[in-house]
Amino acid sequence: MTDAALKTPTDLKSNAVKAVADALNGLLADYYALYLKTKNFHWHVSGPHFRDYHLMFDEQATEILATTDLIAERVRKTGNTTLRSIGDIARRQSLKDNVAEFVSPADMLEELRADNLALVEALRAAKELTGAANDNATDGIIDDWTDQAEQRAWFLFEAGRGA
Known part of the structure; x- marks a missing residue:
């Protein structure tokens, strides 16, 4: 079976929507990278704020993982294919992994905040492409994803004050 066999019919122009799908697949890779880093x-996490950070990171990871399915399904709805492997994620992700044996809680908060803000930038760039593609559905849902990432960044910032 080839990609053509997976082609979902759509009225969107193929070149413009291909650019949107590529951007969404890049976002999807970053969402998986951010999910794993958050988990x-x-x-x-350790230290005096262990419980608060532990619970916040888990809540954020759950939200991030839930978004991955929405992104992938949006790519498929537009007649394109999406990520297929961990290797595919690694090739497409722009967020850096953290493999350090120890990360201080303050550094965790700051790194996740910065990653979420980088995700906001990528979401805004993808939103620009959706206008050119006349892809109103993706355009609208990106607003929700942007708001969620901004909220995660805000919570991480506030939790890190004076940490």
Whole structure:
């Protein structure tokens, strides 16, 4: 079976929507990278604010993971294919992994905040492409994803004050 066999019919112009799908697949890779980093920090956080950070990281990871399915399904609805492997994620992600044996809670908060803000930038760039593609559905849902990432960044910032 080839990609053509997976082609979902759509009225969107193929070149413009291909650019949107590529951007969404890049976002999807970053969402998976951010999910795993957030869970890593959830599992390895320590210190006096352990419970608060542990719970916040878990809540954020759950929200991030839930968004991955929405992104992938949006790519498929537009007649394109999406990520297929961990290697595919690694090739497309722009967010950096953190493989350090120890990360201080303050550094965890700052790194996740910065990653979420980088995600906001990528979401805004993808939103620009949706206008050119006349892809109103993706355009609208990106607003929700942007708001969620901004809220995560805000919570991480506030939790890190004086940390």
